[in-house]
Amino acid sequence: MARIDLKSLAHSYFPDPKTDEDYALRRMEHVWEDGGAYALLGPSGCGKTTLLNIISGLLTPSHGQVLFDGKDVTQLAPEERNIAQVFQFPVIYDTMTVYDNLAFPLRNRGIDEKRVDARVREIAGMLDLTGKLKQKARGLGADEKQTISLGRGLVRDDVSAILFDEPLTVIDPHLKWVLRRKLKEIHNKLRPTMVYVTHDQVEALTFADKVVVMYGGKVVQLGTPQELFENPAHTFVGYFIGSPGMNIMDCKIDDGAAWVDGQRIGLSDRHLEAISKQSGKIELGIRPEFLTLETGTDTKGPGGDGSGVEVNITKVEDLGQFKIATTRFGASEIKVKLGEDEQVTGQSGVLRFAPEWTKLYADSQLVA
Amino acid sequence: MNKITNNKAWFLVLPVFFIVAISAIIPLMTVVNYSVQDIFDPQTRFFVGTEWFEQVLADRRLHDALIRQIVYTMSVLFIEVPLGIAVALTLPRNGWGVSASMVLLALPLLIPWNVVGTIWQIFGRADIGLGGYVINLMGIDYNYAQNPMDAWLTVLVMDVWHWTSLIVLLCYAGLRSIPDAYYQAAKIDGASRWAVFRFIQLPKMQSVLVIGVLLRFMDSFMIYTEPFVLTGGGPGNATTFLSQFLTRMAVGQFDLGPAAAFSLVYFLIILLVCWVFYTVVMNAGKQGEQ
Numbered sequence: 001m002a003r004i005d006l007k008s009l010a011h012s013y014f015p016d017p018k019t020d021e022d023y024a025l026r027r028m029e030h031v032w033e034d035g036g037a038y039a040l041l042g043p044s045g046c047g048k049t050t051l052l053n054i055i056s057g058l059l060t061p062s063h064g065q066v067l068f069d070g071k072d073v074t075q076l077a078p079e080e081r082n083i084a085q086v087f088q089f090p091v092i093y094d095t096m097t098v099y100d101n102l103a104f105p106l107r108n109r110g111i112d113e114k115r116v117d118a119r120v121r122e123i124a125g126m127l128d129l130t131g132k133l134k135q136k137a138r139g140l141g142a143d144e145k146q147t148i149s150l151g152r153g154l155v156r157d158d159v160s161a162i163l164f165d166e167p168l169t170v171i172d173p174h175l176k177w178v179l180r181r182k183l184k185e186i187h188n189k190l191r192p193t194m195v196y197v198t199h200d201q202v203e204a205l206t207f208a209d210k211v212v213v214m215y216g217g218k219v220v221q222l223g224t225p226q227e228l229f230e231n232p233a234h235t236f237v238g239y240f241i242g243s244p245g246m247n248i249m250d251c252k253i254d255d256g257a258a259w260v261d262g263q264r265i266g267l268s269d270r271h272l273e274a275i276s277k278q279s280g281k282i283e284l285g286i287r288p289e290f291l292t293l294e295t296g297t298d299t300k301g302p303g304g305d306g307s308g309v310e311v312n313i314t315k316v317e318d319l320g321q322f323k324i325a326t327t328r329f330g331a332s333e334i335k336v337k338l339g340e341d342e343q344v345t346g347q348s349g350v351l352r353f354a355p356e357w358t359k360l361y362a363d364s365q366l367v368a
Numbered sequence: 369m370n371k372i373t374n375n376k377a378w379f380l381v382l383p384v385f386f387i388v389a390i391s392a393i394i395p396l397m398t399v400v401n402y403s404v405q406d407i408f409d410p411q412t413r414f415f416v417g418t419e420w421f422e423q424v425l426a427d428r429r430l431h432d433a434l435i436r437q438i439v440y441t442m443s444v445l446f447i448e449v450p451l452g453i454a455v456a457l458t459l460p461r462n463g464w465g466v467s468a469s470m471v472l473l474a475l476p477l478l479i480p481w482n483v484v485g486t487i488w489q490i491f492g493r494a495d496i497g498l499g500g501y502v503i504n505l506m507g508i509d510y511n512y513a514q515n516p517m518d519a520w521l522t523v524l525v526m527d528v529w530h531w532t533s534l535i536v537l538l539c540y541a542g543l544r545s546i547p548d549a550y551y552q553a554a555k556i557d558g559a560s561r562w563a564v565f566r567f568i569q570l571p572k573m574q575s576v577l578v579i580g581v582l583l584r585f586m587d588s589f590m591i592y593t594e595p596f597v598l599t600g601g602g603p604g605n606a607t608t609f610l611s612q613f614l615t616r617m618a619v620g621q622f623d624l625g626p627a628a629a630f631s632l633v634y635f636l637i638i639l640l641v642c643w644v645f646y647t648v649v650m651n652a653g654k655q656g657e658q
Binding site for chain 2: 053056058077078079083084085087088089091093094095096104105108109149152
C-alpha cells in the first residue's frame with residue numbers, strides 16, 4: 001500500500017497545448033494518503049478516467065510526476081507500478097475458470113501455487129464466489145463477471161493501490177449496494193489505498209473517506225463528504241452534491257448586504273470583509289437544507305433589514321421523509337427542503353437565509 | 369403456454385422446398401442415379417448396386433490423388449491459418465494504414481481464379497517470369513513444368529498468396545472487436561505477450577477462425593481451376609487433386625458411373641470433416657460451463 005503524490009501533474013492529448021482548453025487535466029498538486037479510500041467524482045468528460053489512467057500507468061502524463069511512497073513512477077508501465085485496476089465493464093478471461101481468472105495476476109508474477117491457492121480461496125470467500133470456482137467464466141452473468149474483475153483487483157495483497165473505474169455501472173441496483181458494502185468492508189479490513197471513479201454522488205459519498213470532485217479537468221475540491229456538503233469550494237460542488245443541489249443566484253454587493261433581483265439578503269461581517277477584496281462575477285449560494293420558509297400566519301413579515309425575502313411558492317413535492325418546495329422571486333428559482341411535518345399554506349411566504357450557511361462565490365470560487 | 373396447431377403453416381415452407389429441390393436435391397439425385405446404374409441411354413440401363421463404388425474405392429490412382437489432396441489441404445491450413453493470424457496481429461489498428469492494408473489484402477481475393485492460375489504460370493516461368501527467373505538466378509534449379517516438387521510448391525505458394533488474406537481479414541475483424549479495457553487489464557495483471565494472445569485474442573477470434581478454417585478446408589479440398597491452369601495436374605500426376613481426377617474420369621474418359629459414385633464419396637468426405645470439426649470446436653468451448 002502506498003501514498004500517492006501528484007506533483008504539478010497535468011495532461012493534454014494534444015502534442016503542443018496552448019490554452020487551458022487543450023488540457024484534459026489541468027495542473028494539480030495533491031497527496032493521497034496511504035490506506036485512504038478516495039472517490040473521484042465528476043460529470044462525464046471531466047477528466048476522472050484520464051487521472052485514473054495516469055495513476056495506473058496506462059497513460060503517461062504530458063506534465064508533472066506521479067509518486068508512490070515518494071518514488072517517482074511517472075515513466076513506469078502499469079505492471080511495474082504494482083497496481084490493480086477494475087474497469088467499467090467486466091474484463092474476464094473467457095476460456096479460464098473462475099479460479100484461474102482470480103489466480104491469473106498472481107501466477108503471472110510467479111507466486112508459488114500454494115500461496116496462490118490460499119489467496120484465491122480467501123478472496124473468493126469474501127466475494128461469495130467459492131461455489132463457482134470450478135465454472136468457466138464465460139457462462140456467468142454480468143454482475144458475477146464484474147465480481148470476478150473485482151476479485152482480480154483484490155487478489156494481490158502487495159499492490160500500491162486499487163483503482164476502480166465506475167465498476168458498478170453494469171450491476172443491478174440491489175447488487176450495487178451489496179458490492180459497495182463489500183468493498184467498504186474489504187477496505188476496513190485490509191486498508192488498501194483505493195481510488196474509486198464515479199459520477200454517482202451516492203456511490204462516492206458512501207464509499208469514500210475523501211471525495212475528490214472534478215470539473216472541467218480540474219480538481220475543484222478534495223474533502224470529506226461533510227466538508228463537501230457544508231462548505232462547497234466551488235459552485236459546481238454545491239450544485240453537483242446534495243439532492244437537490246445548492247441554490248445559486250447572481251447577486252450584487254451593496255450597502256452591507258447582497259442584492260438578488262432587487263431583494264436584500266443580509267450578510268455577516270465575515271462575508272463583507274472577504275468579498276470586498278474580490279472582483280468578477282459574484283454569486284450567492286445556499287443549500288435547500290439551510291433555508292426556512294414561513295407561510296400563512298407564522299410569518300413575521302420580510303423585515304426590510306434583509307433577514308427575509310418574500311417569495312411565491314410554485315410547487316411543493318412530498319418525497320416521504322421530506323418535502324421540497326420550489327419558490328420564486330424575480331428571475332431566481334430557489335428550492336427549500338422542509339421536514340415532513342412542516343405545512344405550507346398559501347401561494348406566498350417568506351424565505352429566511354441562515355447567515356452562517358450563506359456562501360459567496362466570486363467567479364465560481366468560494367470566498368466566504 | 370399452449371401451442372397453436374395449424375397444419376396449413378406447412379404450406380409456407382413449400383416455396384423454399386421447391387427452390388432447394390430444384391437447386392440441390394434433383395441434381396444430386398441425378399448423381400445418385402448414375403452411381404448405382406450403368407446408363408448407356410435413357411432406355412438402356414442396368415442396376416449395378418455398389419459396383420461403381422467398389423471399383424472407385426479400390427482405384428489406386430484415386431488413393432494417390434486422395435493422399436495428395438489431404439497433404440495439400442493440410443499444408444494449406446497449417447500455413448495460411450497461423451500466417452493469417454500473425455499478419456492480422458501486426459496490422460495497424462487506426463490511422464491511414466488501416467484502409468491501405470485492407471485494400472492491399474483484398475486485392476488477391478478479387479482476382480478470378482483462372483487469372484490467378486495464369487498470373488502464377490507466367491510469374492513462375494524461368495524464361496519470362498520474374499519469380500522463376502530470380503529463383504534460377506539465385507542458383508536454384510527451379511522449373512515447375514518438369515520438377516514435381518517445384519510444381520507442388522508453386523501450387524501451394526499460389527494458394528497461400530491467393531487466400532491468406534481471407535484469414536487475415538476475418539481475424540482482423542475478430543481482433544477489432546476486443547475492447548481496449550481487455551488489453552489494459554492484461555497489462556495490469558502482468559500478462560505476457562503470449563498470455564494476451566492465448567487468453568484474450570485467440571478466444572475472441574475463435575468464432576471467425578472456425579469459419580475461416582471451414583472455408584479454407586472446403587475450398588482447398590475442392591481446388592480445381594488454379595492447378596488446372598498452372599500445371600494441368602502435372603508433371604506426371606504431381607498436382608492432380610481430387611476434383612481434377614474426377615473431371616478426367618467424367619469428362620475425359622466419360623466413365624459417368626464411377627465418376628458419379630466418386631462424386632458422392634467426395635461430397636460425404638467434405639461434409640463429414642466439416643461436421644466433425646465444427647462439433648468438436650463448438651463443444652470444446654462449452655465444456656465446463658455448467
